[in-house]
Every structure is written in structure tokens, then in C-alpha cells.
Amino acid sequence: METPLLTIKAEAAAAADYAPVRSFGEAMKVSWKEAVKLWRVATLVACTSLFQYLVQSITTVFVGHLGDVELSAVSLSLSVICNIPFGFLLGMATALGTLCGQAYGAGQVGQLGIYMQRSWIVLFIACIILSPVFIFAAPILKFLGQEHGIADPAGVYSLKIIPQMFSYAINLPTQRFLQAQSKVLVITLIAFAALIIQTGLLHLFINVFGLGTTGAAVAYDITNWGVAIGQVGYVMVCCKEEWTGFSLLAFREIWDFAKLSLASCMMVCLDLWYSMSISILAGLLPNAVISVGSFSICMNFQNWEIMLLLGISAAVSTRVSNELGKGRPRAAKYSVCVAVLLALVIGSLAMVAIFVSGDYFAMIFTSSGDMQLAVSRLAYLLGVTMLLTSATQVLTGVAIGGGWQVMVAYINFGSYYLVGLPLAIFLGFKADLGAVGLWGGMMSGNALQIFFLLILTCRTNWDREVEQTTKRIKKWRSKETITDEICS
Incomplete structure (x- = not known):
């Protein structure tokens, strides 16, 4: 069995918090200690996130060499059609990360398996409700103004990848269950195996059998379900304390869990x-x-960086939720400060790398000269966006750990849809700046979001957050106790 990176013995709740930092030397000592704790989790989660995204990205690479239309159609399906249901499912699984992380920190490990099963049920029902998005993908894309020559093949591809959506109903909650306990090595190994398998299947179905985008879709379905089955198998075999088997308790309080x-x-x-x-x-x-x-090519590179940053985001989310569950406000606060600094370093390095390779990196995805030139025009904006994204991802992880998702939703709505999107439309179409204007408007929304997230984080009273966490754990624990009494 994999040993958890964060111990959750019952006496951990009474463990001493960090002493207040009063000098530069003390700050460096605490920063080093927190950095080690973060990287022990973040390195594996970052690799996991990168491997998982590369499964999608390698699909784009193979399809891109079939032709520009195939590249645009599959990219549109993955970036638009898939993102609609995936956003719902990923966000709904986020609630499980908050509950599991805080319960784990408080030593109530017996609740984790019930929470995960309940999330499976809720997400599976959500998949059924969201299936029409894939079924009617082509009409949706045409309604949104996309050319028929791209929308029709994108719709056909979307139909063929419906099975992978249902794999998320199992995959995402199981990941949150394991990450809340910092059991991330197995997730990384499964994700790496999935990347190797996906690459082999793509080569077999596209280059050997000549199945084109159909082969890409079949490979995508097989790989995603393989990941889900592998993770569940590990939970059932190796998580004996947290997983006590299937339980009817998972069907209780479904509506309350769905609302959360x-x-x-x-x-x-x-x-x-x-x-x-x-x-x-x-x-x-x-x-x-x-x-x-x-x-699509620029966002692929941005998403590669995001996958790395998700490691730090998941690590700080786990640290914050666990420490709040243990009643250690200073530990939660210091982990946030260190995580933000680490993310900014990564963002700066990514920005410099894009600036240096701006005229060349598109060659990975396409041999089209026109496509490479279009990408090079966006390179400098992409580099700055990578720096902004580094702060966004970590601050979002802090919000998940603290259970602030609703507040961040308001910030995202105001920054993105009241400022960023209108400005992108104005610059892209009215000011006739085209793709550069669209990206510039998008970047302004990101910058405003970071500004508000920093204010929210800096003004947080961590002692009060501990109190809120205690109330949340007691609330859900009392529901399970009452339900258990009814069932017995």
C-alpha cells in the first residue's frame, strides 16, 4: 500500500501550529519546510496533469498531420464541445476535494469512501443530462457561427467520443479521493501508462490502419476508460481504511451533495x-x-504549463484543506505564500521560453507555413498569458482548499464575462485586430481575475477559516451519523 505523504493520525488535530514568523531567517526556514511539503505532492500531481493533458494533446498532434481541416475540427470538438460537459463534471468533483481534504485532515477517514461513491452517482447522472451536447455538437457549433466545413466533421468526432465523457464520472472523483490523502504516485503511474497506450493506439489506428479521426476517437475512449478502471482498482485493493466497500449510504443526502x-x-x-x-x-x-x-496550438502550449501548475494548485489545495481540518491556520497561510512564489517562478520561465522560441514551436503541431506564421504573431501575448496563468492556478487551488468556490465564481464572472470577453470582441472585430485582439482581451480578463483573487487571499482571516471548516465537518458528519442510525 502506498504511504500517505500527509499523516492523519487522530492526534494530528492537536499538533502545534507554526510559530509566528518574526525574522527573515525564520521566514526562510518556514518557506523551505513548506516548499518541500508542497513539492512532494506537486511534482507527482504536475506529472499526472501533464500526462493526462498530453493524452489529448498527442491526439491533436497526430490529427494535425492529417490536414488543417482535421486539425481545426478535432481541436474545436476538444476545446469547445468537450469543455462544456467537462467544466460541469470537473467543477462538481471539486466539491469532493474540499470535503475529503478537510475530513482527512480532521482524521475522519471513514467518510471519504462514502463521499466518493456519492460523487460517482451525481456525476454519472450529470453525464446523462449532458450527453445531448455531444449528440447535437454540429448544430451547436453552426449556431455559434462556425463554418459548416469545420462544424460537420467536429460533430462527427464528438459523437464518437461520448464514452470518454462517462469515464470522467468515475475518474474525477477517484482522483480527488486520492489527492486529498496525497496518494498521488499511483495516479501518476496510471497517467503515464495511459499516455504510452494512447500514443501506441494512435499510431496503430491512424498510421497503420488508416482510420483517420475515427481511429483517434476510438483511442481516446479506450485510454480514458483505462485510466478510470485502473484508479478504482487501486482504491479497492490498497485503500482499506478509507474504502470500506460499496454502501447504500452513498444514495443518501444526494440532493444536498448535488447542490454543493x-x-x-x-x-x-x-x-x-x-x-x-x-x-x-x-x-x-x-x-x-x-x-x-x-x-488551438497556442492554447495547447498554455495548457501544458497549466498542467504543471495544477501540481502546485492541487498540492496547496491539499495542504490548505488538511491544515484547516487539523486546526492549524498559520500552516495554511504559509503554504499559500510559498505556493504563489513557486508558481510565479514557473510562469516567468515559461514566458521566457515562449519569447525565445516564438517563431518555431508551432512546427510540433503543423507543417503548414500559414499556420506557423499565425502562431508566431500570438507568441508574445501567449508568453505574458503564461505568467498570468501561473498565479491564477495556484490561487484557485487555495480557494478549493478553503471552500471559497462560490466567491471565486463571482470573481470569474465579473472579470471574464463583464470585462475580458467584451474587450476581446471589441479588439478582435471592431478594432480589426483579429486573433491578436481576441487574445489581448482574454488576457485582460485574466489580469483582472488575479487582482481580485489576490485581494481575497490577502484579506483572509485564517483563524476564522478554521472555525468554518470545523462547522462544515460537523455538519456533514452529523448527516452521516443520522443516516447511519436510520439505515440500522
Whole structure:
């Protein structure tokens, strides 16, 4: 059995918090200690996130060499159609991360398996409700103004990847269950195996059998379900204390859990749909194939960085939720400060790398000269966006750990949809700046979001957050106790 990185013995709740930092030397000592704790979790989660995204990205690479239309169609399906349900499902699973992390920190490990099963049920029902998005993908894309030559093949591809959506109903809650306990090594190994399998399947189905985008879709379905089955198998075999088997308690309090999940999903949905909206607008520009393709390539590179940052985001989310559950406000606060500094360093390095390779990195995805030129025009804006994204991801992780999802949803709505999106439309179409204007408007929304998130984080009273966490744990624990008495 994998040993948890964060111990949760019952006496941990009474463990001493950090002493107040009163000198630079003490600050450096605490920073080093927190950095080690964060990286022990973040390194594996970052690798996991990167491997998982590369499964999608390697699909785009293989399809991109079939032709520009295939690249744009599959990119539109993955970045628009898939993001609509994925935003809901990922956001709903976020609620499980908050509950599991705080319960784990408080030593109530017996509740984790019940929470996970309940999330499986809620997300599976959500998948059924969201299936029409894939079924009617082509009409949806045409309604959004996309060219028929791209929307029709994107719709066909979307139909073929419906099975992978249902895998998320199992995959996402199981990941949150394991991450809350810092049992991330197994997730990383499964994700790496999935990347290798996906690459092999793509080569077999596309290059050997010549199945084109159909082969890409089949490979995507097989790989995603393989990940879900692998993670559940590990939980059932190796998490004996947290997993006590299937229970009818999972069907209790479903509506309350669904409401909590829906509140959490709005934060993630508003974030994912913002990038999706920009991709849709790119399809309305002249020469839509080049515009959508160049945006897809740039967002692929941005998402590679995001996958690395998700490691730190997940680590700080786990640290914050665990420490709040243990009643240690200073430990939670100091972990936030260290995580933000680490993320900014990564963002700065990514920005410099894009600045240096701006004229060349598109060659990984396409051999089209026009596409490469379009990407190079966005390179400097992409670099700055990477720096901004580094702060966004970590501050979002803090919000998940503290259970602030609803507040961040309001911030995302105001920053993205009241400022960023209107400005992108103005710069892209009215000011006739095209793709550069769209990206610039999107970047302004990101900057405003970071400003508000920093204010929210800096003004947080961590002692009060501990009190709120205690109330939340008692509330859900009392529900389980009452339900257990009824069942018995």
C-alpha cells in the first residue's frame, strides 16, 4: 500500500501550529519546510496533469498531420464541445476535494469512501443530462457561427467520443479521493501508462490502419476508460481504511451533495468556458481554419504549463484543506505564500521560453507555413498569458482548499464575462485586430481575475477559516451519523 505523504493520525488535530514568523531567517526556514511539503505532492500531481493533458494533446498532434481541416475540427470538438460537459463534471468533483481534504485532515477517514461513491452517482447522472451536447455538437457549433466545413466533421468526432465523457464520472472523483490523502504516485503511474497506450493506439489506428479521426476517437475512449478502471482498482485493493466497500449510504443526502457540487462547478465552468468562448470567436474571424488552428496550438502550449501548475494548485489545495481540518491556520497561510512564489517562478520561465522560441514551436503541431506564421504573431501575448496563468492556478487551488468556490465564481464572472470577453470582441472585430485582439482581451480578463483573487487571499482571516471548516465537518458528519442510525 502506498504511504500517505500527509499523516492523519487522530492526534494530528492537536499538533502545534507554526510559530509566528518574526525574522527573515525564520521566514526562510518556514518557506523551505513548506516548499518541500508542497513539492512532494506537486511534482507527482504536475506529472499526472501533464500526462493526462498530453493524452489529448498527442491526439491533436497526430490529427494535425492529417490536414488543417482535421486539425481545426478535432481541436474545436476538444476545446469547445468537450469543455462544456467537462467544466460541469470537473467543477462538481471539486466539491469532493474540499470535503475529503478537510475530513482527512480532521482524521475522519471513514467518510471519504462514502463521499466518493456519492460523487460517482451525481456525476454519472450529470453525464446523462449532458450527453445531448455531444449528440447535437454540429448544430451547436453552426449556431455559434462556425463554418459548416469545420462544424460537420467536429460533430462527427464528438459523437464518437461520448464514452470518454462517462469515464470522467468515475475518474474525477477517484482522483480527488486520492489527492486529498496525497496518494498521488499511483495516479501518476496510471497517467503515464495511459499516455504510452494512447500514443501506441494512435499510431496503430491512424498510421497503420488508416482510420483517420475515427481511429483517434476510438483511442481516446479506450485510454480514458483505462485510466478510470485502473484508479478504482487501486482504491479497492490498497485503500482499506478509507474504502470500506460499496454502501447504500452513498444514495443518501444526494440532493444536498448535488447542490454543493453545483455551487463548486460554477467556478470551474466559468473559467473553462472563457477559453472556449475565445475559441468560438476565433472561428468567426476571416480564414477560420487558420484562426482556430493557431488558437488551438497556442492554447495547447498554455495548457501544458497549466498542467504543471495544477501540481502546485492541487498540492496547496491539499495542504490548505488538511491544515484547516487539523486546526492549524498559520500552516495554511504559509503554504499559500510559498505556493504563489513557486508558481510565479514557473510562469516567468515559461514566458521566457515562449519569447525565445516564438517563431518555431508551432512546427510540433503543423507543417503548414500559414499556420506557423499565425502562431508566431500570438507568441508574445501567449508568453505574458503564461505568467498570468501561473498565479491564477495556484490561487484557485487555495480557494478549493478553503471552500471559497462560490466567491471565486463571482470573481470569474465579473472579470471574464463583464470585462475580458467584451474587450476581446471589441479588439478582435471592431478594432480589426483579429486573433491578436481576441487574445489581448482574454488576457485582460485574466489580469483582472488575479487582482481580485489576490485581494481575497490577502484579506483572509485564517483563524476564522478554521472555525468554518470545523462547522462544515460537523455538519456533514452529523448527516452521516443520522443516516447511519436510520439505515440500522
